[in-house]
Amino acid sequence: MAKRKIEFTDYLHLSLKVLRETGHLLASLDKNGKPNVMAIGWGTIGIIWGKPIFVVLVRPSRYTFECIEHTGDFTVNVPTKWMKDIVTYCGTVSGRDHDKFAEKGLTAVPGKTVKSPIVAECAIHYECKVVHYNDIIPDHLPQSIISTAYPLGDFHRLYFGEILDAYADEDVESKLT
Amino acid sequence: MAKRKIEFTDYLHLSLKVLRETGHLLASLDKNGKPNVMAIGWGTIGIIWGKPIFVVLVRPSRYTFECIEHTGDFTVNVPTKWMKDIVTYCGTVSGRDHDKFAEKGLTAVPGKTVKSPIVAECAIHYECKVVHYNDIIPDHLPQSIISTAYPLGDFHRLYFGEILDAYADEDVESKLT
Numbered sequence: 001m002a003k004r005k006i007e008f009t010d011y012l013h014l015s016l017k018v019l020r021e022t023g024h025l026l027a028s029l030d031k032n033g034k035p036n037v038m039a040i041g042w043g044t045i046g047i048i049w050g051k052p053i054f055v056v057l058v059r060p061s062r063y064t065f066e067c068i069e070h071t072g073d074f075t076v077n078v079p080t081k082w083m084k085d086i087v088t089y090c091g092t093v094s095g096r097d098h099d100k101f102a103e104k105g106l107t108a109v110p111g112k113t114v115k116s117p118i119v120a121e122c123a124i125h126y127e128c129k130v131v132h133y134n135d136i137i138p139d140h141l142p143q144s145i146i147s148t149a150y151p152l153g154d155f156h157r158l159y160f161g162e163i164l165d166a167y168a169d170e171d172v173e174s175k176l177t
Numbered sequence: 178m179a180k181r182k183i184e185f186t187d188y189l190h191l192s193l194k195v196l197r198e199t200g201h202l203l204a205s206l207d208k209n210g211k212p213n214v215m216a217i218g219w220g221t222i223g224i225i226w227g228k229p230i231f232v233v234l235v236r237p238s239r240y241t242f243e244c245i246e247h248t249g250d251f252t253v254n255v256p257t258k259w260m261k262d263i264v265t266y267c268g269t270v271s272g273r274d275h276d277k278f279a280e281k282g283l284t285a286v287p288g289k290t291v292k293s294p295i296v297a298e299c300a301i302h303y304e305c306k307v308v309h310y311n312d313i314i315p316d317h318l319p320q321s322i323i324s325t326a327y328p329l330g331d332f333h334r335l336y337f338g339e340i341l342d343a344y345a346d347e348d349v350e351s352k353l354t
Contacts, residue, residue, distance in 0.1 A: 009197065013189040020186065020224055044232055046221030047197055049326045055221055055232070132317050134335075140309050149226045158311075 008052040008126065008166045012045065014176045015078050015124055019043060023087045025077040026056055028067035028116045035108035035117045037100050038064045039091030043076065052163040054128050057156035063095040068159055072130045073114035077122035080175040113164040123175040124168040128161025180344045185229040185303065188345060189222065191353045192255050192301055196220060200264045202254040203233055204285070205244035205293045207272070212285035212294045214277050215241045216268030220253065229340040231305050234333035240272040245336055250291035250306045254299035257352040290341040300352040301345040305338025
């Protein structure tokens with residue numbers, strides 16, 4: 001499938017609709033060079049420091065956390081409308097003891113600008129290099145969010161990834177809607 | 178001008194294109210109940226804690242900083258293509274000694290869900306309540322960003338605003354493109 005370079009703002013209305021309804025796939029590389037992928041339902045995208053930025057939130061308990069700490073980069077991949085079950089599965093098991101790429105027939109293709117791979121079957125890809133990180137501060141959250149999002153106290157690290165490259169399938173719109 | 182409720186993801190490709198090329202208007206209310214507005218070129222939008230979130234960055238030296246600290250809310254307004262000079266002006270002078278609404282013929286309309294007003298002449302509006310804040314950590318930034326964005330060491334506070342309401346002009350697309 002031919003993929004072409006896009007502006008990070010292109011298709012953003014579709015990309016974030018998918019994030020909200022299905023989730024995105026956050027791909028990384030572990031210290032042994034093995035591709036890893038997790039599902040995310042949370043994240044923000046925009047511009048900071050004059051750069052296009054994708055902010056992802058990762059709990060320290062996740063395998064992806066180790067991977068991003070090791071490589072300093074990640075990719076965000078927007079799944080097609082046919083990949084919902086795969087996203088659900090990727091949000092259910094850990095890359096510590098599952099090769100989710102192999103189990104779900106996903107293809108890890110090397111990133112063009114980062115060490116982390118992309119998930120080739122997805123329709124949009126954002127290659128991101130961490131330029132800042134920050135941790136959620138429990139004292140700055142309302143109790144309602146702590147109760148629902150952090151019952152185990154596993155507060156997220158926010159990775160601010162500069163989007164070094166963004167590209168999409170030619171027929172991205174029909175694959176997402 | 179009739180405005181109608183939208184999903185926060187609607188028109189996001191256009192909204193962030195405007196953020197990148199022109200900027201948005203960040204409106205707030207000061208402790209005396211006077212509307213205040215500044216231009217922003219940086220910010221991110223997405224989903225965190227299951228909520229639609231607009232993250233804005235405000236330097237502690239800005240008048241808007243005092244306002245948001247006081248009210249705990251803000252609005253983000255996407256200017257039309259005819260408002261570029263107004264956005265530039267709003268990024269040049271401070272609300273401490275300028276009534277930018279009066280000087281530029283802008284209309285402050287009370288927010289529906291927040292204390293901060295909207296800028297009626299804009300085409301899209303996001304009403305946001307602060308649910309988290311966090312500060313940029315200098316030690317977690319590359320020197321290149323510190324040199325260009327923080328020559329005076331005036332590091333941003335990040336306000337994570339839950340988007341309580343989003344609405345737009347009926348003819349929003351023709352007003353932005």
